[in-house]
Amino acid sequence: MTDIIIQGIHGRMGRALCTMIEARTDCRVVAGVDAKELPSAVPVFPSLEKNTVPADVLIDFSNPDATQNAIEYCRAHKLPCVICTTGLSEGQEQALRELSKTVAVFKSANMSLGVNLLIELAKQANAVLGTDFDVEIIEKHHHNKLDAPSGTALMIADELCGASPVPYHYVYDRHAERRKREPTEIGIHAVRGGSIVGEHEVIFAGPEEVITISHSAGSREVFANGALNAAVFLAGKPAGMYNMKDLMHL
Ligand SMILES: NC(=O)C1=CN([C@@H]2O[C@H](COP(=O)(O)OP(=O)(O)OC[C@H]3O[C@@H](n4cnc5c(N)ncnc54)[C@H](OP(=O)(O)O)[C@@H]3O)[C@@H](O)[C@H]2O)C=CC1
């Protein structure tokens, strides 16, 4: 049984985690952390520093400031963590890499099986198509999302760059530009509206043909399930940086 603390327990993802965990026998939520005070079945603390409940893993779906607290708390308490919050600064990304030298850290901007498979398919497509095909990424999310572009869009672009000899650079949203597109660009575009859970499209536009690989999340359950699987996977693992490739054996 993996005992989990959820940071951001009263948020959209925190609530989805609490619902999904009820059906599981391999893990349970023992405490939460949230800026909001609301009734809860488990003790909820206003900050991790105030937590008094022992646990095996922390799952973080909050915001970058709270993630910074999680990094410090997990270092001090040697607590493995699953970091799902997006919009982190380069300094915070670096602090997570440092943390992973002493603690097991699982980090993914998208905990769904589908998006992580999409990344592998997109890398394969890019290797075949090369710079004859222009790469553009479009992401769509609900109107309450704070960061743009999405962590997933950036993760897709970073993975394409990492797997390609082409020195790509990113161009965001292409407004007020009057110039021709370069073949070494990856265009990244954000749409915000209504209750869209999360959609990502990778477009390879070539001479006379276009290939589009897309993923649409039907509900937050896909992210919640992925995060719970990651927490169970991570409990007891040695220090290191883990991601969905480790979980999915990609
Ligand atoms: N990796 C993945 O698969 C996914 C990642 N995400 C990412 O997860 C994050 C959270 O998303 P979502 O649940 O939709 O966001 P929400 O805003 O709904 O939830 C975040 C929760 O954290 C609380 N919070 C704010 N500050 C603190 C703090 N200092 N300490 C503790 N809790 C705090 C918020 O309270 P208050 O509202 O009062 O500020 C809120 O209840 C985002 O970065 C999002 O991009 C989302 C879905 C999937």
Ligand SMILES: O=C(O)C1=N[C@H](C(=O)O)C[C@H](O)C1
């Ligand atoms: O904020 C969200 O909702 C989501 N955020 C993640 C991101 O920024 O990529 C993942 C998912 O698409 C939902």
